[in-house]
Amino acid sequence: MNAPRVILSGLGAVTPLGDDAPTSWDALLAGRSGVGLVEEDWAEPLPVRIAGTVRTDLAERLPVAQLRRLDRAEQLAMVAGREAWVDAGVVAVDPERFAVVVGSAIGGLTTTLAQQAKLQEGPRRVSPHTVTMMMANGAAAWLSIELGAKAGARTPVSACASGSEAIMMGWEMIRAGSADIVLAGGTEACITGLTLAALAQTRALSHRQDDPATSSRPFDVDRDGFVLGEGAAMVVLESEEHARGRGATPIAVLAGAAVTSDARDIVNADPENQERTMRLALRAAAVDPERIGLVHAHATSTVVGDANEGAAIAAIFGTGSPVTSTKGAVGHLLGAAGSLGAVVAAQALRAGIVPHIANTSRVDPAIPLDVVTGGPRAVDAEAALVNAFGFGGHNVSLLLTRS
Numbered sequence: 001m002n003a004p005r006v007i008l009s010g011l012g013a014v015t016p017l018g019d020d021a022p023t024s025w026d027a028l029l030a031g032r033s034g035v036g037l038v039e040e041d042w043a044e045p046l047p048v049r050i051a052g053t054v055r056t057d058l059a060e061r062l063p064v065a066q067l068r069r070l071d072r073a074e075q076l077a078m079v080a081g082r083e084a085w086v087d088a089g090v091v092a093v094d095p096e097r098f099a100v101v102v103g104s105a106i107g108g109l110t111t112t113l114a115q116q117a118k119l120q121e122g123p124r125r126v127s128p129h130t131v132t133m134m135m136a137n138g139a140a141a142w143l144s145i146e147l148g149a150k151a152g153a154r155t156p157v158s159a160c161a162s163g164s165e166a167i168m169m170g171w172e173m174i175r176a177g178s179a180d181i182v183l184a185g186g187t188e189a190c191i192t193g194l195t196l197a198a199l200a201q202t203r204a205l206s207h208r209q210d211d212p213a214t215s216s217r218p219f220d221v222d223r224d225g226f227v228l229g230e231g232a233a234m235v236v237l238e239s240e241e242h243a244r245g246r247g248a249t250p251i252a253v254l255a256g257a258a259v260t261s262d263a264r265d266i267v268n269a270d271p272e273n274q275e276r277t278m279r280l281a282l283r284a285a286a287v288d289p290e291r292i293g294l295v296h297a298h299a300t301s302t303v304v305g306d307a308n309e310g311a312a313i314a315a316i317f318g319t320g321s322p323v324t325s326t327k328g329a330v331g332h333l334l335g336a337a338g339s340l341g342a343v344v345a346a347q348a349l350r351a352g353i354v355p356h357i358a359n360t361s362r363v364d365p366a367i368p369l370d371v372v373t374g375g376p377r378a379v380d381a382e383a384a385l386v387n388a389f390g391f392g393g394h395n396v397s398l399l400l401t402r403s
Contacts, residue, residue, distance in 0.1 A: 007254070008235050008239070009088040010085060011316055012083030034054070036213060037214050038119070089248060101166040103163045108133045109195065158394040159391035163336045163338040169184065184235055204279075219299055222362065250403035255284075259395065281314065285387060295321050295323045314369055328359045361373060382401060383399060
């Protein structure tokens, strides 16, 4: 029995660029930046104060009870998940055939730190909602409750590959016959003094504080590190038969996916294994490299990371496929980075447009790729590859095709 085809029927996102997937897409095409200085008092002594912050007023999007009981990462996931669900136009679904999978690299860190501070004032000051706010599976759990999903509420935690791994997990569930429809993606909200200070200590962050809006420059010869961002991005996955049965219009097809682990180093990625991950995704989808009209690279804007990934992509595609990344515009959304890449790739396939990489004007000559710069590029792309690579050697590649 052949595994069912899996389609994307709904998209949702809340990012430093916009309140939802369409406004984020429009801002990306316009070359806007969602990155700026963190102006709060707690950031004043930090060596790096640059971040991609979501500006959406969540108080206008969520009821008071959820604002009080959900961590910010859970709130962002709720907003993006609801949008994707509405976008898919789902009216009724068998709850026992419906699952939610939401990845996060860190989970409820803002709650953890805030409640630790409350503890110093006395144990009775700690919120009774602390545990459910700080647990990494909170976003998946809340969305499953909100929408009535009983086929599983799952949470991959695989650093910056978490959101992509969530989408792959949903794909696997549908193909295995354990679900007909899955809401999947990633969320992250950890712009805190601890996170920024710790990342600054690794020397991985950009220090371009005189011009924060252009500080993230993937593949650029002048890149000097990544920018921490926050947000959530979600997709609705369905078996083609289920989608057809309710008259849904496919946005794209999730034709293949692959996950690997480097088993080598906790921080330094293995470009040979990145290449292997992409080739496995191509093989799973039975798609030749020549058919890939868009590669959404992980491309964090670090000196070594971009060079390694560039070499891995070039080994397969050479300069034959346009390459882009959202991180110039929004920073690095950690657990939501890969799922945002999937949302953008689906939008690009539907629109026939590849967004350019914001702030990248001079591609590093050591990176032999066709990097899209200067403005969006019209393409007749049949398929797109989305990469996500995380600390710990977590690698995921997703392969989307036009519906």
